[in-house]
Amino acid sequence: MFLRLVALILGLWSLTPTMCDHTDSKNVVLGVPILSAPDASFVKSIETFSCSLSNPPKEESILYTLYGNNGTKKHGDFSAHGEYTANFTLVIQLSYDGLFYCNASVQNNTAIQPVKSKDHYFRVIVPVEGAELSSDPSPAEVFEGQNLTLSCSVKAGTDISYTWLISNSSVEARHRQEGNRLLLVSVTSEDAGNYSCLAWNQLIDSVHSSISTQKLVTVKVGVSKLNISFSVQKNGTGYLAQVRCQAGRGTLPINFTLYHENGEQQGSEETHSHQASFPIPVELNRHMGALHCVAENGHRRVRSDVLPLRVVPVGGSVRLTLEHDDSGSSDRVSVRLRCAVDRGTFPQFHWFLNDSGLDSRGPFHRIEEHSRSLLLTSVNDHNSGSYHCEATDSFDPIAWISSEKLFVDRAVASRVPVTVLSVVLGCFLFLCSLVTGCCIYGALHRRRPAPRKRAWILNSTAMNNMEYEDDELVEDEYMEDGDLATAANMEDRDTVEGESLDEWEQIEKALQINCMDEEVPPS
Ligand SMILES: *[C@@H]1O[C@H](CO)[C@@H](O)[C@H](O)[C@H]1NC(C)=O
Ligand SMILES: *[C@@H]1O[C@H](CO)[C@@H](O)[C@H](O)[C@H]1NC(C)=O
Ligand SMILES: *[C@@H]1O[C@H](CO)[C@@H](O)[C@H](O)[C@H]1NC(C)=O
Ligand SMILES: *[C@@H]1O[C@H](CO)[C@@H](O)[C@H](O)[C@H]1NC(C)=O
Ligand SMILES: *[C@@H]1O[C@H](CO)[C@@H](O)[C@H](O)[C@H]1NC(C)=O
Ligand SMILES: *[C@@H]1O[C@H](CO)[C@@H](O)[C@H](O)[C@H]1NC(C)=O
Ligand SMILES: *[C@@H]1O[C@H](CO)[C@@H](O)[C@H](O)[C@H]1NC(C)=O
Ligand SMILES: *[C@@H]1O[C@H](CO)[C@@H](O)[C@H](O)[C@H]1NC(C)=O
Ligand SMILES: *[C@@H]1O[C@H](CO)[C@@H](O)[C@H](O)[C@H]1NC(C)=O
Ligand SMILES: *[C@@H]1O[C@H](CO)[C@@H](O)[C@H](O)[C@H]1NC(C)=O
Helix, strand or coil: CHHHHHHHHHHHHHHHHHHHHHHHHHHCCCCCCEEECCCEEECCCEEEEEEECCCCCCCCEEEEEEEECCCCEEEEEEEEECCCCEEEEEECCHHHCEEEEEEEEECCCCCCCCEECCCEEEEEECCCECCEEEEECCCCEEECCCCEEEEEECCECCCCEEEEEECCEECCCCCEEECCEEEECCCCHHHCEEEEEEEEEEECCEEEEEECCCEEEEEECCCCCEEEEEEEEEECCEEEEEEEEEECCCCCCEEEEEEECCCCEEEEEEECCCEEEEEEEECECCEEEEEEEEEECCCCCEECCCEEEEECCCEEEEEEEEEECCCCCCCCCCEEEEEEEEECCCEEEEEEECCEECCCECCCEEEECCCCEEEECCCCCCCCEEEEEEEEECCCCCCCEECCCEEECHHHHHHHHHHHHHHHHHHHHHHHHHHHHHHHHHHHHCCCCCCCCCCEEEECCCCCCCCECCHHHHCCCHHHHHCCCCEEEECCCCCCHHHHHHHHHHHHHHHHHHHHCCCCCCC
């Protein structure tokens, strides 16, 4: 009995701790630990990773363990009693980029399974540093319409954003930004300037940035238009043509080359101006061949028109004509005298009143249109008289050819508009008679079957006498200009009256046009 009692006591004794343990272990339930940590941090910054249980068992010491680097590295243990949160302070290194989690277990009790937190993805950001700008093409020089790519590279940095600046303000939206590149598409001269890129990375509470040095983008302009012309000068006993190649827009320097029609190069020059001129010896009255210029400034070659090189000295007769000038005000009578010579590539005209030469400008006159015309702004007692002009070669004024004299006074000058009036009146009268003629003709031919094709022909030697030739004509003969149209032929076989009326309107218009024209070749 005693033995049995002892055995029972021993048995109970031996059972008690296990029973106690058993009941203790059963009570302990560890929830899922919560890992709280920043999502991202700069490398070398100091961050706290905290692990806690929402409902930790009292009176137990909990062991928290932090794992990082995608679970490959144990960052530390932390024993916390009861409700304490385990805090792990880490100096962030680049290798920490990846998954973190923490484990919680009851200390010195392997019977209870450790519990793992959810994964937390942690990004390590390298602060940006050393932004640099490069261009394609390099150097950053392009012609209008071409593309240019700017690239921003950094010495260090991850998760970088880029901002592009031109002269320190943001670039136009029409340019495409792709990653660290800026594509300038079809540049214009407005895109030229100093570019820089701002590379930056940012977390909620801090920003790192780096700005590149400025890069000058140059937009060049191709040669747009090329004109060729020449002037002549005397060189000893011979003559020289100065052939001038004149470019419109275009970035300098420009290479000009002059070619003969036989392909021979006549001269070539790289200039820092928009023109070049080449001296070519010429003989008068001889065809020296055709020339053209070519200009290029690195973009494309531009060709001028072809210039026939022939110098003809003035010759033949010189004609002086008088025109009404309607640019002046109505209360002052102004007329324009015009001088023309039969031949001559470079004529120079000289103007005379009562045989004394006129300056290029006077109180009542101006010599205009490369000396071809003389504008009398007012005709009065001071400048009435006998006018004439003389033509000579501008490059070699040896021969002087004189026009006939033309007497101009107030009466003559004020008659000019009368001429115009009488011409207009003549036109009107002619029109009236024509319309009447058409009416009669139309009435006679109304019954005729309508052909598919209609045509009306109008013959008119319209007024080619707006100007009169010399002083003989000044004698009141203006009405002779009235016979403007010699004949009018018209076919109108329309049966519909409305349409024939339309045609009269057309004819009327055509006549008006003809009356306006100075010369109408017979159709
Ligand atoms: C961990 O940090 C939190 C706040 O940052 C603090 O309340 C807590 O007491 C800390 N835990 C320990 C064990 O120091
Ligand atoms: C962890 O995994 C992520 C994603 O797979 C990877 O980007 C990162 O580099 C890894 N980190 C380490 C330390 O291996
Ligand atoms: C757990 O056991 C270790 C030795 O194995 C001991 O140093 C430590 O104090 C114990 N901790 C607790 C909370 O009992
Ligand atoms: C410029 O870029 C645009 C768009 O990428 C392309 O369509 C065009 O052909 C490019 N122009 C030149 C001259 O390369
Ligand atoms: C642009 O910024 C740089 C650096 O901050 C400065 O040196 C430069 O003068 C600025 N240029 C203009 C046009 O504001
Ligand atoms: C670009 O910068 C340079 C030097 O800072 C300056 O001389 C130049 O005028 C600038 N050009 C433009 C177009 O802003
Ligand atoms: C101009 O004439 C001189 C001789 O009078 C000659 O030496 C020179 O070559 C000529 N100039 C040109 C461009 O032909
Ligand atoms: C070229 O000639 C045309 C017609 O004579 C003129 O309008 C134009 O201004 C000239 N261009 C240049 C660059 O001289
Ligand atoms: C002009 O021609 C020369 C010689 O052919 C060449 O070296 C130079 O690059 C050219 N310049 C331009 C702007 O085209
Ligand atoms: C020009 O000569 C005419 C007569 O010969 C004369 O009436 C007139 O006043 C002269 N004109 C001038 C401006 O001297």
